[in-house]
Structure formats: C-alpha cells, structure tokens
Amino acid sequence: MRASEFLAGAAALLASGVSAEAYLGFNSGNTLADRSAKFKKDWVQEFTTAQNLKNAPGTFNAVRLYTNIQAYSQTSEPIEAFEAAIETDTKILLGVWASGTNTIEPEIKALQNAIKKHGKKLTDLIIGASIGSEDLYRVSVTGIKNKSGVGAGPNELVKFIGDWKKAFQGTALANVPIGHVDTWDVWVNGTNKPVIDAVDWVGVDEYPYYEDGKGNNIENSGYLFDRAFDAVEGAVGGKPVWVTETGWPYIGQTWDKAEATAKNSQFFWQEVGCRKLFGKVPTFWYTLRDSNPDNEMKFAITENLSTTPRFDLTCPATFKTTPKASGSATSTASGTGVSAPSSTESGSAGSGSGSDAEESGSAGSGSSTGSESGTATVPAESGVATGGATSVKGVSAAAVAGMTLLIGVFAML
Structure with a gap:
C-alpha cells in the first residue's frame, strides 16, 4: 500500500471517530433574557434540568x-459554564467567537486560564471546539441582505483554526476535533471549501421554520430539513456533520406558511x-431556555427550567415524514437556503434562536453572549432567523458586536 493511501485511510478512520457518539444537548449563551450575565448557578440549573427532562x-x-x-x-475571564459542567458532568462543545475581530487570542487565553484552574476535570468533558458561528453566513449575499452584521470570510476562519491548533498543540486538547458552525446553505457554496478542508467536522444550523417561499408549513418541515441536511452531507466530502442548531418556535409571528405553536x-x-437525529447525529437543540430578548420567536422547550416540558418529549413509534415522500417535497435545498436563529441562537440564513447568535432562508442564529477583552466583542444571543429569512427584529448578535467594536465598547449585548 502506498504511503498516500495509508494516510488517506487513517484520516478517514480518524474523521469517522469524530461522530462516534451521538451527543444530545442544547445551545446556551452567556446571558439571560434580561441581558444580565449568567453565572455558575444559572448553568447548573440549566444542565440539571436538561439531564432530567420528563420523557426525554x-x-x-x-x-x-x-x-x-x-x-x-x-x-479573558473563563465562562462560569465550565465550573457548572464539571459539577453536573456535562459534556462541552466549545464555542469561539470569530466575527468582528482579527484575533481569537482572548478566547484562547480564557480557556487556557480555565484549564490551569480545573485541569483534567475540565478537559475530559470537552468533546469538540467550534471556531466561529455563522460567520460565513454573515458575509454571504443573504447575510448582507438581511443586515446580519459583521462576519468573517473563509481565509480568516482558516487562520483562526490554525491559531487554535497551534495554541493547544501538545496539550490535553490537541486531539479534540475542531469544527465550524454555519447555516446549511453556506456549506454547499464552493467558495467556502477551504473551511471544510480545515475542520474535522461540520456544524449545521438548520431551521425549516424560516424557509419562506419553500412550503414551510409544519407538515413539510421534515422534508425541508432532510433536503438541506442531505445537501450538506453531499458537499462536505465525507466530513461528519453535527446539527448544532435546530428547533421550532412555540410562540411568534407566522413566517410565510410556518406557524409558531407548542403543537x-x-x-x-x-x-x-x-x-x-436523536441517537444518530450529534445534536444540540435550540433551545432549553429562551435568552434572546430581540427575537420575538421563542423556542424554549421548557418554562422556567421545569423538567416537565411544554409538550410531551416521547418519541412516537411511527412518523409522518417518509423517505419516499421526501423525494417529492414541496421545496428544494438550494445554495441560497435558509437558516435559523443563532446564539447563542439561529434559519437558512441564520438560526432560530436569535441566532445567538441564530439566523435565514438561510438566516443566522443568535445567542452568544460573552464579553471579551481585546479587539472583539462576543455577542450575547442575536436574533436572526435561519432559513433564508430576514433578521428577526433586525438585530443580530453579530450586528451588535460590530457596532460595539466601532464605538470601542467590549461589553456584551
């Protein structure tokens, strides 16, 4: 066997191991609905509820x-979610804010400080790291049209990924799989292939709710999701695909044919x-607790972190979405797709959570809130919807981050 063939096979085996476990989790930004900071006790409550949901x-x-x-x-003060995760034995998909900045050094420093304090107790819980969240969406034609804020291009993200790997080379995190999270339509755009080549796994934010103009009624949501997910799988060259944001709002405006109800x-x-998804694909649902005040669509599956959800989480024995029917679904996945709010929340342009940064047709997502020192501001949850929709309330975390950078303010939303 030639050396090149051996290395290719080894790389494939390594990549396949990235999704060895189908993680189940939720998205979580670093601020509450009133924009106040989350502290350890807030995350402990979230993680405890998540692990004890009735009929999950x-x-x-x-x-x-x-x-x-x-x-x-x-x-670079470490986020207190780390301590809460250690206390509750919660696995962590790290997020690194990469929009509106020319360096991720504050993010790297914060994690290094946390590792110095907690050591193996923390590193053993880290299952992956996402360098960026919907940055490519924000600089896309759809993102610019939706005024989704400052983003980052593929060359910038590849540089940041290299900076991250260099910083943790030879450490306990050296083999932690690196990914990037973005809206599904971004991944089928060939100009973003350098990012696909640079990561171990691909994170997709997908919100059929925001897929306006594509028959986005609830009965068609499974088909819309499948088409976009399959399009991503077909575009990323065998890289594992993680679903990093998806959900459907229980309250909010009717988005084309999509109605926001608990049912x-x-x-x-x-x-x-x-x-x-569940038990098959690493999945981070949007969301357990609403925290983006700028998004009128609310996605939380519980109220006040009750372990009894708004609706029964029991999985049925049969489904209404069938593989054969998906072939004739009303809509097709296109490069202009939609995304959900981001976060911290995300539609095909973004994501459904306010795109935490969540976001539209492909929209963005919304909830990442965290302040950082240095040259960038980490948005709290932003309110952009995915699925090719326009941004919710016209405000995204990324947009706020860009504005705060301009005025020299480094606090979060």
Whole structure:
C-alpha cells in the first residue's frame, strides 16, 4: 500500500471517530433574557434540568457554548459554564467567537486560564471546539441582505483554526476535533471549501421554520430539513456533520406558511429530532431556555427550567415524514437556503434562536453572549432567523458586536 493511501485511510478512520457518539444537548449563551450575565448557578440549573427532562428520548448531558469568555468580562475571564459542567458532568462543545475581530487570542487565553484552574476535570468533558458561528453566513449575499452584521470570510476562519491548533498543540486538547458552525446553505457554496478542508467536522444550523417561499408549513418541515441536511452531507466530502442548531418556535409571528405553536414544536421534535437525529447525529437543540430578548420567536422547550416540558418529549413509534415522500417535497435545498436563529441562537440564513447568535432562508442564529477583552466583542444571543429569512427584529448578535467594536465598547449585548 502506498504511503498516500495509508494516510488517506487513517484520516478517514480518524474523521469517522469524530461522530462516534451521538451527543444530545442544547445551545446556551452567556446571558439571560434580561441581558444580565449568567453565572455558575444559572448553568447548573440549566444542565440539571436538561439531564432530567420528563420523557426525554435520551439524556441531554451536553451543551454547546458560543464563547469561552464570561459575559461582560474586560479580560479573558473563563465562562462560569465550565465550573457548572464539571459539577453536573456535562459534556462541552466549545464555542469561539470569530466575527468582528482579527484575533481569537482572548478566547484562547480564557480557556487556557480555565484549564490551569480545573485541569483534567475540565478537559475530559470537552468533546469538540467550534471556531466561529455563522460567520460565513454573515458575509454571504443573504447575510448582507438581511443586515446580519459583521462576519468573517473563509481565509480568516482558516487562520483562526490554525491559531487554535497551534495554541493547544501538545496539550490535553490537541486531539479534540475542531469544527465550524454555519447555516446549511453556506456549506454547499464552493467558495467556502477551504473551511471544510480545515475542520474535522461540520456544524449545521438548520431551521425549516424560516424557509419562506419553500412550503414551510409544519407538515413539510421534515422534508425541508432532510433536503438541506442531505445537501450538506453531499458537499462536505465525507466530513461528519453535527446539527448544532435546530428547533421550532412555540410562540411568534407566522413566517410565510410556518406557524409558531407548542403543537408544532412537538411535531418538529418528533419528525426531525426523533426520526432523524436523536441517537444518530450529534445534536444540540435550540433551545432549553429562551435568552434572546430581540427575537420575538421563542423556542424554549421548557418554562422556567421545569423538567416537565411544554409538550410531551416521547418519541412516537411511527412518523409522518417518509423517505419516499421526501423525494417529492414541496421545496428544494438550494445554495441560497435558509437558516435559523443563532446564539447563542439561529434559519437558512441564520438560526432560530436569535441566532445567538441564530439566523435565514438561510438566516443566522443568535445567542452568544460573552464579553471579551481585546479587539472583539462576543455577542450575547442575536436574533436572526435561519432559513433564508430576514433578521428577526433586525438585530443580530453579530450586528451588535460590530457596532460595539466601532464605538470601542467590549461589553456584551
């Protein structure tokens, strides 16, 4: 066997191991709905509720963060979610804010400070790191049209990924798989291939709710999801695909044919979560607790962190979305797709959570809130919707981050 063939095979085996476990978790930004900072006790409450949800189809013992930096910190103070995760044995998908900055050094420093303090107790919980969240969406034609804020191009992200790997080379995190999170339509755009080549896994934010003009009624949501997910899988050259944001709002405006109700949230949970994702694909649902005040669409599956959700989480024995039917679904996945709010929250341009940064048709997502010192501001949750929609309330975390940079303010939303 030639050396090149051996290395290619080894790389494939390594990549396949990235998704060896189908993690179950939620997205979580670093601020609350009133924009105040989250502290350890707030995350402990979230993680405890997540692990004890009534009738859940598995244990939701993982969290996706949007930053390593504690909200409103003027230095690289580690986010207190780390301590809460250690206390509750919650796995961590790290988030590194990469928009509106020319360096991720504050993010790296915050994590290094946390590791110095907690050591193996922390590093053993880290399952991956996402360098950026919907940055490519924000600089896309759709993102610019939706005024989604400052983003980052593929060359910038590849540089940041290299900076991250260099910083943790030879450490306990050296082999932690690196990814990037963005809206599904971004991944089928060939100009972003350098990012695909640079990562171990691809994170997709996908919100059929925001797929206006594509038959986005709730009955069609499973087909819309499948088409976009399959398009991503077909574009990333065998890299594992993680679903980093998805969900359906229980309250909010009617988005084309999509209605926001708790009944529809349950349908989406069953037809996308139960049928397609849970136990099969690393999944971070949007969301356990609402925290983006700028997004009128609310996605939380619980109220006040009750372990009894708004709807029954039990997975049904049969589903209404069938593989054969998906071939004739009303909509098709296109490069202009939609995304959900981001975060911290994300539609095909973004994500459904306010795109935490969440976001539209492909929209963005919304909830990453965390302040950092240095040259960038980590947004709290932003309110952009994905699925090719326009930004919710016209405000995204990225946009706010860009504005704060311009005026020299480094506090979060």
